[in-house]
Amino acid sequence: MSFEGPLKRTSLFESHLDSGGRLIDFAGWEMPVQYSGILGEVSKVRQSSGIFDVSHMGRLELSGRDAELLLNRVLSVDISAVDVGKAKYNVICDDQGGIIDDCIVYRKCDRFLLIPNASNRETVLDWLFGNMSDGADVEISDISDSTVMIAVQGPLSVDILSKHTTTDLTRLRPFSAVDTEAFGVEVFIARTGYTGEDGFEIIASSSYGPLIWKTLENSGASPCGLGARDVLRLEAGLLLHGSDMDLSVNPYEAGLDNFVSNDRPEYVAGESLALIRQEGIARRIVGLLIDGRSVARHGCFILHEGEKIGEISSGGPSPTLKQNIAMAYIPVALSEPGTKLGVDIRGKMTQAKVVELPFYKRVRL
Amino acid sequence: MTPDQCKYSSEHEWVYLDDDGVGLVGISQHAADSLGDVVFVDLPIVGDSMTQFGKMGEIESVKAFSELFSPVGGEVVEVNNILNDAPDLVNESPYEKGWMIKIKLNDASELDNLMTMSEYDNFVIQSEGN
Numbered sequence A: 001m002s003f004e005g006p007l008k009r010t011s012l013f014e015s016h017l018d019s020g021g022r023l024i025d026f027a028g029w030e031m032p033v034q035y036s037g038i039l040g041e042v043s044k045v046r047q048s049s050g051i052f053d054v055s056h057m058g059r060l061e062l063s064g065r066d067a068e069l070l071l072n073r074v075l076s077v078d079i080s081a082v083d084v085g086k087a088k089y090n091v092i093c094d095d096q097g098g099i100i101d102d103c104i105v106y107r108k109c110d111r112f113l114l115i116p117n118a119s120n121r122e123t124v125l126d127w128l129f130g131n132m133s134d135g136a137d138v139e140i141s142d143i144s145d146s147t148v149m150i151a152v153q154g155p156l157s158v159d160i161l162s163k164h165t166t167t168d169l170t171r172l173r174p175f176s177a178v179d180t181e182a183f184g185v186e187v188f189i190a191r192t193g194y195t196g197e198d199g200f201e202i203i204a205s206s207s208y209g210p211l212i213w214k215t216l217e218n219s220g221a222s223p224c225g226l227g228a229r230d231v232l233r234l235e236a237g238l239l240l241h242g243s244d245m246d247l248s249v250n251p252y253e254a255g256l257d258n259f260v261s262n263d264r265p266e267y268v269a270g271e272s273l274a275l276i277r278q279e280g281i282a283r284r285i286v287g288l289l290i291d292g293r294s295v296a297r298h299g300c301f302i303l304h305e306g307e308k309i310g311e312i313s314s315g316g317p318s319p320t321l322k323q324n325i326a327m328a329y330i331p332v333a334l335s336e337p338g339t340k341l342g343v344d345i346r347g348k349m350t351q352a353k354v355v356e357l358p359f360y361k362r363v364r365l
Numbered sequence B: 001m002t003p004d005q006c007k008y009s010s011e012h013e014w015v016y017l018d019d020d021g022v023g024l025v026g027i028s029q030h031a032a033d034s035l036g037d038v039v040f041v042d043l044p045i046v047g048d049s050m051t052q053f054g055k056m057g058e059i060e061s062v063k064a065f066s067e068l069f070s071p072v073g074g075e076v077v078e079v080n081n082i083l084n085d086a087p088d089l090v091n092e093s094p095y096e097k098g099w100m101i102k103i104k105l106n107d108a109s110e111l112d113n114l115m116t117m118s119e120y121d122n123f124v125i126q127s128e129g130n
Helices: A013-018 A038-047 A067-074 A118-130 A157-162 A206-218 A226-235 A270-279 B029-035 B108-113 B117-129
Strands: A022-026 A029-034 A050-053 A060-063 A087-093 A099-107 A112-115 A139-142 A147-153 A177-182 A185-190 A199-205 A283-290 A301-304 A307-318 A323-331 A340-345 A348-355 B013-017 B022-027 B038-042 B055-061 B065-069 B074-079 B101-105
Touching (some): A013 A029, A029 A038, A050 A226, A060 A118, A099 A118, A147 A206, A157 A199, A185 A206, A199 A206, A283 A340
Antiparallel strands (some): A099 A112, A147 A199, A283 A348, A301 A340, A307 A323, A340 A348, B022 B101, B038 B055, B074 B101
């Protein structure tokens, strides 16, 4: 992907420099890939708490009488079944069932909030507008640039964040959210994340970004970059759009069956997805534990009896499992856990074993 | 040995020549920092023969894979096997504990093909500018 013009910066740009972040170009944004080091940051999130600037992701507000209908047309889930204050993971598919993006949608009392990936913000906006009927009563407001989004992730996050709000966060269930006050300012706090740990995502006016960041850092949450985020989400078996899914992949192949309700008449991808479901899929995503120390990354071929049968979509070292791991699309017939497959890492052959996703699951108390 | 006593290749390896004509080889601080946390270093074995700028091994960090190239030609006489269990020494101490191999040089004049530290520092600044 290439982008014209200067890199975009979030409201936390100066905060990243202050916290010692190393900045890189990520989807047209100047974002921290790491602060102290990826492995240390991963371990902080698994054991205590880390903060991530995720402001580059989109934040789209939908309001109006027909907003619910529009979302039901484009989202893979039935938004009517989502209560106020609840969040739902979903994918947005084109009319062939290919994945345009994966999002989290929140229902607030008078509007919806949709969080697309940074690089898909425009595409998702186009898709929303393209599926809006003439005269529909829907207002879409892109608040991405006027707000900051900070993820606080890890087992101690609830204690750290609780110091700065009177809201009882221990009562906020996973995939629930609340508009409240924290850090002395108005915030939206959701118990969601992308690391496999307990944690929160905070949205506030972008002018409060540096204050919230600094306060959390001073309270013991370690700044973490995109490098750690990628390791954490891979260990947690969470897919990354652009690597693990795109228009050429349907949600059943991506193992997202639980996030698809295809039998709603208004759903634009419903018919295609129902047909795919009926006919069955030929390949699906699996987890792989990779032998040896060479790291199998995106694009490495998977082999069975000398034949190329698939490709790694995401792969890397897992500091938590102390082994190299990967996700790959392979034929369903070979996707049974325990199946041994070959991996070609730049011409060097090694073995891999199919396992159930996720690789890492936190112990729930 | 200090970094300013080493000579550098454009592939970011350094070599320090001791009095016995043996070159100590590693990667620069800049290279180690750019790679980030190193998780695996695949090095040659004692007795292997290296050519100048020929492939010496491979290095993997969490984010990236990179090939290693020998800054000088000769025979590998010692390998830092500690890196097998502690690849992070490359990040922590790229000029000391994170050294990679020792090479008995075939031809000491090959050092003339390498950069001094200040030349290398300029080279890094220029390549980052591009």
